Amino acid sequence: MQNFIFENPTKIIFGKGTISRIGREVKRFGSKVLLVYGQESIKKNGIYEQVTESLREADISIVELPGVKSNPVLSLALKGIELARKEKVDTVLAVGGGSVIDTAKTVAAGVKADHDVWDFFTYKKTIKDALPVLTVLTISASASEMNPVAVITKEESDQKYSIRSPFIQPKTSILDPTVLYTLSPEYSAYSAVDAMTHALEGYFNNSETDSPLQDRLVEAFIRTIIENTEIILKNPTDYNARANMMWSATLAFNGLTTAGMGMVSYPAHMIEHSLSALYDIAHGAGLSIVLPGWMSYTLEKNPKKFARLAREIFDVKEIDDEEAAAEGVKLLKSWFAGIGSPTSLLEGDIPESDIEKIAENAVELARIWGLKEYTKDVIVDILNLCR
DSSP, rough: OOOOOOOOOOOOESTGGGGGGGHHHHHHOOOOOEEHHHHHHHSSSHHHHHHHHHHHHOOEEEEEOOOOOOOOHHHHHHHHHHHHHHHTTOOOOOOOOHHHHHEEEEEEEHHHOSSSSSHHHTSSSOOOOOOOOOEESOOOSSSSGGSSSSEEEGGGGGGEEEEGOOOOOOSSEEGGGGGGGGOHHHHHHHHHHHHHHHHHHHSBBBBSOHHHHHHHHHHHHHHHHHHHHHHHHOOOHHHHHHHHHHHHHHHSSEEEEEEEEOOOOHHHHHHHHHHHHHHHHHHHHHHHHHHHHHHHGGOOOHHHHHHHHHHHHHHOOSHHHHHHHHHHHHHHHHHHHHHHOOTTTTTTOOOGGGGHHHHHHHHHHHHTTTOTTOOOHHHHHHHHHTT
């Protein structure tokens, strides 16, 4: 295990009936909030009413920024920055999943910047301040509710890039598993894929060779995600399954599983960002296409680790590591298909003839992320395994 500093300042309020506490939490940081949310679902399922009632009871003034899409776009964040400045809000509250939270984080950073907020995403500028961000989580997948990361797409250039800064880490996040009861089977599946990929990329892509504790943590998360997703798809209102899934997704990408692992990279996410930037595919759906292909391409570099996953999670019996590893990838891909998530470019309505175009888009992000080994040719080879 390598030296590390682990600090996660987000306050988590977890459980049934906890949304009513959001007003008191916002009040700790300000009195005028920008309320960021998606489409109409939170009004239909009652969450909007619960949130706004709690804010009013705490004497919080509300300015609204609705309309966040499943792949958040820069143009709406820019609108939010302008609105926040005009209305002089002092806090930002995201009510939604990762897309909504990432939009809120971008707005929070942009309000305090004297330049184009996109400069943060291209690493031309560093975030030095931001408005306080709080969240009420309605989709458990990205762990944005408990991490310092945001991802957004610049529509005109089809660039889906990310930022990372402690200034945009949420101050408080409320996780009520009952809000997930109305989440569709489709998005329940995509959420599971996203959470699982966060855990697996840290598991495979690190510079530490002796990490039994972290490996077992990740394997526990993967088992929990698999078991509870299967329950949820049969019974969407199973509280314990929703609660276990919600907490697993949060912990899978909050720094816990990669502490002590040295340098960690996320190449499958990097390639998927190009899919969702170019074709507006749901992030989890894109990952279920990319991850098995990436694993097939990479497993020969570390067959022992891939074989371990196959044996621990899917009870693969093959003695040879490479055979076990390959079987594990096959079984993971089969599980993705079984929960209704696409496992090929064609299933995701992405033309195979666009592989070169996708690789050209992805290689720019690889450069920004410092993934030098992911050349255009390498990305093309990986995408060919996603057919």
